[in-house]
Amino acid sequence: MSRTARLRLGLGAGAVLLATAALPAPAHAEDVTDYSITVDPSTRGPAIGKSMYGVFFEDINRAADGGLYAELVQNRSFEYSADDNASYTPLTAWTVSGGAQVVNDSGRLNDRNRDYLSLGAGSSVTNSGYDTGIAVRDGETYDFSVWARADAGTTLTVTLRDSGGTLATARRIAVTKSGWARYRAAFTASRTSATGRLTVASGAAAALDMVSLFPRDTYKHEPNGLRKDLAEKIAALHPGFVRFPGGCLVNTGSMQDYSAASGWQRKRAYQWKDTIGPVETRATNANFWGYNQSYGLGYYEYFRLAEDTGAMPLPVVPALVTGCGQNKAVDDPALLQRHIQDTLDLIEFANGTATSKWGRVRAGMGHPRPFDLTHIEVGNEENLPNEFFARFTRFRAAIQAKYPYMRVISNAGPDASGTTFDTAWKLNKDAEVDLVDEHYYKSPQWFLQNNDRYDSYDRSGPKVFVGEYASQGNAFKNGLAEAAYMTGLERNADVVELASYAPLFAAEDSVQWRPDLVWFNNHASWGSANYEVQKLFMNNTGDRVVPSTATGTPSAQGPLSGAVGLSTWATSAAYDDVTVTGADGATLLSDDFSGDASRWTHTGGGSWTVQDGQYVQTDTAAENTMVQAGAPSWHDYDLHVKAAKKSGKEGFLVAFGVKDTGSYYWWNIGGWNNTRTAVEQAVDGGKSTLIDKPGSVETGRAYDIDIKVRGRQVTLLLDGQQWGSFTDDKPAEPFRQVVTRDTKTGELIVKVVNDQSSAARTAIDLGTSRVSSRARVTTLTAAPDAVNTETSTAVAPQTSTLTGVTRNFTYTFPANSITFLRVGQG
Incomplete structure (x- = not known):
């Protein structure tokens, strides 16, 4: 088997096999490559600051409470309010057994912590934590604290349980002061659970605030x-x-x-x-x-x-x-x-x-x-x-x-x-x-x-x-x-x-x-x-860019094509007199909604009906209520529509170049709470803004909307006046690279992204004879739709060693991959 055949086999099987084979890969004149990368280490690129990425x-x-902040008790100070969320009350996340009420009066803990719980004699209160409950791990310690006010001699009993029973030995806390004071206890979990509940019970009347349970093992033990x-x-x-x-x-x-x-x-x-x-x-x-x-x-x-x-x-x-x-x-x-x-x-x-x-x-x-x-x-x-x-x-x-x-x-x-x-x-x-x-x-x-x-x-x-x-x-x-x-x-x-x-x-x-x-x-x-x-x-x-160039990917773009669509966003609007005319004058679509709307396919939410010769969307809560008509192959056409806002927050969404529910263009007239007008492009569900200007629409007023598509150029007219135009002809280059130097290690870091379904065999010229024969390789590669979850890490780095590196060598970057080659300097 030739060196080239072995290299292709190893890299085709993935970076792990490459690590096993550790094959040298020098370039030969007869090698056929898809790309080339040329590095110019004699030229100084820009310095990269230590704080560039953060x-x-x-x-x-919920990134803070219930997340990065380690507190395990939700709504620990009874301050939740309908101002936060319409479903909230001061007892959200709490269950009370016996007599208890949340009080906001002059007996509060302090001016900023205004609510507290008045707990009756023989009563208890239980907190459900975040998510499925309070999570604890077997053998780990958790610090409990509470601010309490009760008659001296009152005893608080604190328990930590789940549906399976006790999670830690209960603690009894004696109240020793007549005014507000903080009391503490520690729990050591006897088993692991993600569904725990914390209960505080009092034998006598008591006031409680700032009920807290913290893992002792916080980051840096802070x-x-x-x-x-x-x-x-x-x-x-x-x-x-x-x-x-x-x-x-x-x-x-x-x-x-x-x-x-x-x-x-x-x-x-x-x-x-x-x-x-x-x-x-x-x-x-x-x-x-x-x-x-x-x-x-x-x-x-x-x-x-x-x-x-x-x-x-x-x-x-x-x-x-x-x-x-x-x-x-x-x-x-x-x-x-x-x-x-x-x-x-x-x-x-x-x-x-x-x-x-x-x-x-x-x-x-x-x-x-x-x-x-x-x-x-x-x-x-x-x-x-x-x-x-x-x-x-x-x-x-x-x-x-x-x-x-x-x-x-x-x-x-x-x-x-x-x-x-x-x-x-x-x-x-x-x-x-x-x-x-x-x-x-x-x-x-x-x-x-x-x-x-x-x-x-x-x-x-x-x-x-x-x-x-x-x-x-x-x-x-x-x-x-x-x-x-x-x-x-x-x-x-x-x-x-x-x-x-x-x-x-x-x-x-x-x-x-x-x-x-x-x-x-x-x-x-x-x-x-x-x-x-x-x-x-x-x-x-790295700490400095090393200038480099790479060949690109040939691409051919056809005309902008797709069906047409109508939509709304938290708005009721009426559409009428939709016509689509080809560049040759042929009528592709004409609908004055004097009958039904059978030519339109409902692909979004909302409620569409034909009313008085108009196509009306009436749900002012629904977002992206798209209906579409026509064929994905339509191109070089003029779209005309009349639109009137009936009620709601925004204006009109008129779509063109519609491929499917996730890929289209639309003219968003009066978007962003009726403050801006923009053209957005959606690709596989992700949107980008192509043109953006201030703009709003008046309720009840009829607007004439015209969109002219020629090749990949689009012209937009509002009430007969040109509002804007754009040409969407910029290629989406799938092969990208940058090279940096790590001064501390003396290594060149060749970083290559191959965002396509085929491997990219690439000739690399490092531009220097002082090259180590070995390079450290880190690769991220997976199926394009792969996602990481709690139980599966589909996208994870693989490391390997490449041997036989010279000033000029060939490397095959796997399909759908990010590869970093750290190459020493001789």
Whole structure:
């Protein structure tokens, strides 16, 4: 068997066989290759900072309480409210036996912990924990505590059980003081369970608050600490920074303080002073994502997480312009000044001496040494760029006047393009902002098409922080697309200074957003395919780009083709006079709904009926109510439709190029709560925005909508006036590469993504004669639709050794793979 045949056999069978064969693979003139990669080590590429890749934590998908925060008792202070979630009461997650009621009066524990439980004599209260219950492991210790007020001599009995019986020996706690006091006990689990229940019973009348059960074995053994397995998954990434606490938590809700003067605001933007000090004195708050947040995981704990994982802390503070669809600028000079001062106080909390006002608070919490904060972000995804920037400049001026070393980060709005994005970037450039935060959630195709996004960015302008990005799925195909895109981030490390996938965590039984990097339940956690991609890049970044080039994949694109469709989003709308005319003038579809709607196929939700010669969708709660007509082969046509909004939150969705329920284009007129008009492209369920402008529709007014498709060019007209146009002809390149150098080890790291169903035999020229004959190989490969679950890790790295490496050698990258070759320098 020839060397070439043996190499093909080994690599075709996967990286594990390659490790066994350990075959040299020098190039020969007669070798036939699909691609070539040429490395130029004599040219210095951009340096890559140690903090380039990090993590972004937001309390979404129950990421904090019931997640990273290790507390096992849900609603421990009886503060749940209908303000948090319509289904909540102060006794959510609790079951009472006997007489008990939640009280909010002057006998409370403190002004910020306002509710407490009044428990009658001989009564008990039981907590169900999160998910299926309170999870404990055999032999591990759990620390119980409660704030209680009762007559001295009262005894509290605390038990931990599941349906199978006792999980730990019961504890009896004697109340020794007449006022509020904290009482403690410890449990050692006698067996493992994920369905435990904690019960507190009292022989006499008692008041209870802050009922708590904590695993003693928290991450780094911190008190009031973090769930160990989740924190360890962050640590395993070796993040360069931790961005916190949001996200939409930062700039949604009231900007007022938590105080009697403001009516005890429960729906407030996240404010750091609410979250520090003893946990029983911290505020609780309605979470933007539809539940309650206790702030047990607060700013101090975030700073400790960054420190414990070796990461740079990167807090985000509100700029008094709400985001995430709320789009309101708060016009209150005194309140603005108070938030600016709060931000200065935050920096002092992080960096001040232990004798300064806020440094003393930090020291009192157990950390006299400063946290060395160097970056702070003001605002998040504001869709009002001028109003945001007027406030941002006030923050930046005050921060840099007192702390000139502080890098103050701005943002570019909620998407990767559009009017808001362009306006924000112009303001940021003109003001010479340090860093601009870009966010985008796109289809895998968008990531494959936009590897060159930062190639053309101004090298002398603000640096980029890609603070939130993901390809809208947790299958390996999503990870492949993200990996291909990350090669472009690294290649442009002189522009892209920081980057973090988002969101970080999701509880599998409480999901507000998909995809997510790490999934968990009350007893287990697992990294997604995307997590494995991030981990591979974050642990093999290198510190300087080595310029390299690669051949591309030939591709041929036909005309944009597909059926047409009508849809709504939380809106009732009426459509009429739909016509589709071919470029040759032939009528492909004409429907004035004078009869039935038999030519339309209902593929979405909602309720469609023909009413008075119109096709009407009446359900104002339904999202994406798509109906479609025509053939997937239609191309080069004109689509005309009349539309009128009847009621609801938004406007119209007119689709074209419809392939199936997950792949289409639509003109979203009056979307995002009737504030924006955009063209979106969906590919396999993931959407990307192609054009985005401010825009709204009037209820009851009829609009003429025309869409002209020619080849891959589309022109859109609203009431006879051209609104916009685009050409969708950018190739989605499936073969991407970047090369970096690890100065510490002296290795070149050749990183290659092959996002296609066939192997890619590739000639590699390292451009230097000083090459070690052996290379370390790490490969991620799996079926495109493979996902990781609690019980199955379909996407996991495989390591091997490649021998016979020379300056010029040939390597076959497996189908659907990400491969890192670490090659020593002679």
